[in-house]
Amino acid sequence: MKKQKQHIYLLSPLFTYFTIFFFAPLFILFIYSFWRTTSTGLVPTFTMHNYLYIFSKKLYPIIILKSVRIGFITAVICVLLSYPVAYSLTFKYRRMQDFVLYLILISLFSSYLVRVYAWKTILGHNGLINQLLKYIGIIDEPLSFLLYSPTAVVITLVFIFIPFTILPIFSSLQNISVDYIEAARDLGANTAKTFYKITLPLSMPGVITGFIFSFVLAAGDYVTPQMVGGTEGLMIGRIVQDQFGLTYNWPFGSALAYFTIFLLVVLINLFIWITRMLKLRR
Amino acid sequence: MMLETAKALIIRNICKNFGIVCAVKNMTLEVQDGEFISLLGPSGCGKTTLLRIIAGFETPDSGEVIIDGINILDLPPNKRPMNMVFQRYALFPHMTVFENVAFSQFLLKRPKSEINQKVKRMLELVQLEGFESRKPDQLSGGQCQRIALARALINEPSVLLLDEPLGALDLKIRKQMQIELKKIQEKLGITFIYVTHDQEEALVMSDQIVLMQAGESIQVDTPKRIYNHPNSKFSATFIGESNLFEGAVAAVHSDHIEVLVGGVAVLVGKTGGVARGDKVSLAIRLERVKRADRGQKKDFENLLTGTVEDVVFFGFMVKYYVRVNDELLIIAEEEIAKDEQEEDTPIGGKMTVGFSIKDVNLFVERVHSDTL
Numbered sequence: 195m196k197k198q199k200q201h202i203y204l205l206s207p208l209f210t211y212f213t214i215f216f217f218a219p220l221f222i223l224f225i226y227s228f229w230r231t232t233s234t235g236l237v238p239t240f241t242m243h244n245y246l247y248i249f250s251k252k253l254y255p256i257i258i259l260k261s262v263r264i265g266f267i268t269a270v271i272c273v274l275l276s277y278p279v280a281y282s283l284t285f286k287y288r289r290m291q292d293f294v295l296y297l298i299l300i301s302l303f304s305s306y307l308v309r310v311y312a313w314k315t316i317l318g319h320n321g322l323i324n325q326l327l328k329y330i331g332i333i334d335e336p337l338s339f340l341l342y343s344p345t346a347v348v349i350t351l352v353f354i355f356i357p358f359t360i361l362p363i364f365s366s367l368q369n370i371s372v373d374y375i376e377a378a379r380d381l382g383a384n385t386a387k388t389f390y391k392i393t394l395p396l397s398m399p400g401v402i403t404g405f406i407f408s409f410v411l412a413a414g415d416y417v418t419p420q421m422v423g424g425t426e427g428l429m430i431g432r433i434v435q436d437q438f439g440l441t442y443n444w445p446f447g448s449a450l451a452y453f454t455i456f457l458l459v460v461l462i463n464l465f466i467w468i469t470r471m472l473k474l475r476r
Numbered sequence: 477m478m479l480e481t482a483k484a485l486i487i488r489n490i491c492k493n494f495g496i497v498c499a500v501k502n503m504t505l506e507v508q509d510g511e512f513i514s515l516l517g518p519s520g521c522g523k524t525t526l527l528r529i530i531a532g533f534e535t536p537d538s539g540e541v542i543i544d545g546i547n548i549l550d551l552p553p554n555k556r557p558m559n560m561v562f563q564r565y566a567l568f569p570h571m572t573v574f575e576n577v578a579f580s581q582f583l584l585k586r587p588k589s590e591i592n593q594k595v596k597r598m599l600e601l602v603q604l605e606g607f608e609s610r611k612p613d614q615l616s617g618g619q620c621q622r623i624a625l626a627r628a629l630i631n632e633p634s635v636l637l638l639d640e641p642l643g644a645l646d647l648k649i650r651k652q653m654q655i656e657l658k659k660i661q662e663k664l665g666i667t668f669i670y671v672t673h674d675q676e677e678a679l680v681m682s683d684q685i686v687l688m689q690a691g692e693s694i695q696v697d698t699p700k701r702i703y704n705h706p707n708s709k710f711s712a713t714f715i716g717e718s719n720l721f722e723g724a725v726a727a728v729h730s731d732h733i734e735v736l737v738g739g740v741a742v743l744v745g746k747t748g749g750v751a752r753g754d755k756v757s758l759a760i761r762l763e764r765v766k767r768a769d770r771g772q773k774k775d776f777e778n779l780l781t782g783t784v785e786d787v788v789f790f791g792f793m794v795k796y797y798v799r800v801n802d803e804l805l806i807i808a809e810e811e812i813a814k815d816e817q818e819e820d821t822p823i824g825g826k827m828t829v830g831f832s833i834k835d836v837n838l839f840v841e842r843v844h845s846d847t848l
Contacts, residue, residue, distance in 0.1 A: 371564070371566065373562050373564055373566035374566055374568060374569075376531075376533055376553070376560075376562070376566070377560070377562060377566040377568070378568070378579070379532075379533075379552070379553040379554050380531060380532075380553050380554070380559055380560045380628075381554075381559065381579050381580040381583070381627065381628075381631070382554045382580045382583045382584065382631065383554055383579075383583055384552070384554055387583060391579075392568060395570050396569070396570060
């Protein structure tokens with residue numbers, strides 16, 4: 195009993211910090227989502243009006259779904275790109291582990307905004323890619339869909355969030371004892387079967403963590419869409435921001451935010467359930 | 477009719493280097509069908525490397541591994557007719573006991589009813605019926621190793637490889653499992669190749685012991701022969717406990733040899749190839765050296781008298797450390813009779829111990845230059 199109490203003392207500073215600066219504001223936001231706004235200001239009440247209003251116009255559900263779609267595509271690409279890297283670093287190129295992980299971390303050292311700006315110059319009308327394609331002679335006119343499009347948003351978000359998928363997948367692969375792989379080979383499994391039956395299921399916790407990280411972060415991102423997304427690449431984060439900054443409709447902004455959070459939680463659980471049904475997870 | 481060779485496995489001239497370290501040095505070995513053979517040696521002697529070469533996890537630099545007349549070195553591990561039991565069990569943590577044991581059968585796409593039957597039989601064999609739905613983390617170490625054994629045996633391999641399978645278990649379970657493993661092996665008649673660094677384990681279980689040191693086999697023999705007739709100083713000291721003396725041959729007689737050890741003459745049975753002046757080592761098992769001063773003096777050819785330096789009590793027997801002179805300390809091992817009186821030879825007292833001429837094993841260290 196005494197030992198458990200000591201643990202609570204150790205946890206309390208962070209817990210206090212989170213309570214004051216995270217849980218409390220989040221709770222206040224939740225309360226707001228049931229209030230109303232009038233010309234004179236916020237009116238404390240209890241109404242579902244804000245939630246219902248989301249579905250009154252096509253715009254909001256479409257943008258929410260679009261954000262989820264971009265988040266999903268980003269997460270899938272991140273996982274598909276990360277897995278081979280983490281796998282080969284673990285089983286084939288052990289010596290390069292530290293070096294490559296260092297390179298991945300370096301990309302996190304530079305500012306988020308700087309990296310988005312960098313992509314803006316790479317993808318732009320007179321950017322690196324268009325210049326290069328023109329120089330080689332593949333195109334005559336610069337490709338316009340490169341910048342200010344959902345594609346540009348996905349490309350940029352994949353670059354920004356890929357460390358968040360590589361690292362958890364890498365660490366879960368590191369925990370797989372070579373004994374398991376050798377045992378599977380010894381019992382008659384070829385390389386492909388060993389991967390599908392042993393390595394992949396045992397690394398699934400890392401895949402799921404990485405997927406959720408990149409999915410949630412990408413779906414909720416609002417800087418990248420603004421800078422490289424254009425009108426087509428508009429995402430929900432921007433709409434929520436506008437409710438607070440532009441129209442001063444805090445209750446509706448809160449409702450939009452909470453609805454999006456709710457949707458993401460449902461989708462994440464659905465994803466976990468599917469991987470379990472496929473028997474890919476322990 | 478084909479000649480019955482009954483060789484389960486032939487290893488021929490296997491060499492394996494890791495960088496500049498030579499792990500296995502020109503190893504040749506023939507394993508009989510249905511034999512329990514142990515690869516015994518200190519850590520780093522190459523026994524595990526040899527086992528992993530047989531299993532297919534290491535590729536040797538040269539040599540052959542032959543089963544049924546076919547060199548299997550080009551086959552990947554999953555195509556080899558053998559299975560392995562790992563030291564750390566290596567049970568798949570995301571699968572139940574049933575799924576673990578049935579793993580190889582699922583891969584072979586056997587019918588479900590047949591798999592169920594086989595798994596049931598295997599779990600009966602290792603005495604863990606009813607554990608099908610447990611996960612490996614719900615099992616004790618001993619149970620894990622039984623499941624790993626069942627998983628490796630279900631495919632009826634012609635050879636089972638075991639890499640220190642009892643090394644991670646505690647002493648009591650280890651002793652129990654030794655007997656059980658031996659029973660299972662005898663029941664199934666499968667060839668076992670068993671890697672261990674525990675000489676007692678090897679003595680208890682094996683039909684043949686391959687004693688290895690620095691990548692080479694030192695002696696291949698039955699446990700009895702390897703214990704009673706070690707062919708080298710290493711064999712004599714690694715298996716069992718021996719008094720080890722270094723000396724020089726003082727005289728060669730018609731029926732015995734006289735060796736001078738620390739100024740004392742020791743008589744040794746006649747062996748060929750020994751000449752006066754040769755440097756030799758003598759090894760005498762502790763239990764072959766007995767007290768010879770209490771009336772039960774047997775017809776020992778060698779009698780040594782000295783001061784008792786230490787007396788160590790082991791329950792069923794006692795060890796006397798007798799100092800004959802500055803250079804010569806001999807240890808005698810005496811069983812304790814049921815109703816023996818309190819120790820009558822205190823430390824510091826005189827004691828005479830003796831041993832027979834035929835219990836001395838002689839190894840030539842260096843041939844004297846005069847004889848060359």
